[in-house]
Every structure is written in structure tokens, then in C-alpha cells.
Amino acid sequence: MSEWIDVGTVDDVPLLGSRVVQAPSGDIAVFKAADGTLFALRDRCPHKGGPLSQGIVHGHSVTCPLHNWVISLASGEAQGADQGCAHRIPLRIEGSRILLAASALMARAA
Structure with a gap:
């Protein structure tokens, strides 16, 4: 298995928005x-x-969108007085393609 999985192009993700990638781990x-x-x-x-x-x-x-918690996109950490972490997934760009770490896509979320 490759260490990185191609999940689309940079243009597939809207500016100030997101795109969801379905993975075995969630x-x-x-x-x-x-x-x-x-x-x-x-x-x-x-x-x-x-x-x-x-x-x-x-x-x-x-x-x-549920309770207005602010999450750092760089670290996944909750900001301000809130505590918690949305796990960050390693990402890299090759040309215009977005690649995510295969191990993070397969590992079960904690």
C-alpha cells in the first residue's frame, strides 16, 4: 500500500470551505x-x-456548527478556554493533487 492516498485536487476544496473524504477510520x-x-x-x-x-x-x-467551539486547523486543538483535539491528518500537495497519509486513513479514530 502507498504511504499517501490521492483524494482529489486542490481546486476540489472551496476557498473558506471543506471537502469530506470518507475513510475506513471515519x-x-x-x-x-x-x-x-x-x-x-x-x-x-x-x-x-x-x-x-x-x-x-x-x-x-x-x-x-453545533456549539461554536473554535478549532485550530493547524493543530486540531480547541482554542480559548475549551479543551480537546480533533486529530490532524498529515497532508501534502503534489502538483495540484491532495495526498493524505494512508496510515491515518486506516487507523481507527481514538
């Missing part, structure tokens, strides 16, 4: 910030499991 959300930076996190808020992919992207953060 859904992964790939986000694109206003500056074009891409991030990948498990699509579950650490608070109550809300779908981060449906949240509002601002700066390098996303706000969960």
Missing part, C-alpha cells in the same frame, strides 16, 4: 483557508462530535 475534512493553505482533520468536533466540515472557516481555524 470521515476526514479537508479545509482550505483564505490564503489557500490546506489542512486535514477528523470530521468530528472534540466537544460533542459535530461535523467540523460544516463549520465556518476563518483564518486558520474552523468554528463547529
Whole structure:
């Protein structure tokens, strides 16, 4: 098995939005910030499991649509007084293709 799995193109992810990638370990959300930076996190808020992919992207953060927790896209850590982590998925870009770490897609979410 390859160490990286191609999940689409950079253009498949809308600016200030996300695209969901279904994986055996659970859904992964790939986000694109206003500056074009891409991030990948498990699509579950650490608070109550809300779908981060449906949240509002601002700066390098996303706000969960359920209870307004702000999650860092770079680290997956909750911001402010909130505590918890949406696991970050290693991502790299080759040309215009988005590649996610195969091991993270197969490993069961904690």
C-alpha cells in the first residue's frame, strides 16, 4: 500500500470551505483557508462530535456548527478556554493533487 492516498485536487476544496473524504477510520475534512493553505482533520468536533466540515472557516481555524467551539486547523486543538483535539491528518500537495497519509486513513479514530 502507498504511504499517501490521492483524494482529489486542490481546486476540489472551496476557498473558506471543506471537502469530506470518507475513510475506513471515519470521515476526514479537508479545509482550505483564505490564503489557500490546506489542512486535514477528523470530521468530528472534540466537544460533542459535530461535523467540523460544516463549520465556518476563518483564518486558520474552523468554528463547529453545533456549539461554536473554535478549532485550530493547524493543530486540531480547541482554542480559548475549551479543551480537546480533533486529530490532524498529515497532508501534502503534489502538483495540484491532495495526498493524505494512508496510515491515518486506516487507523481507527481514538
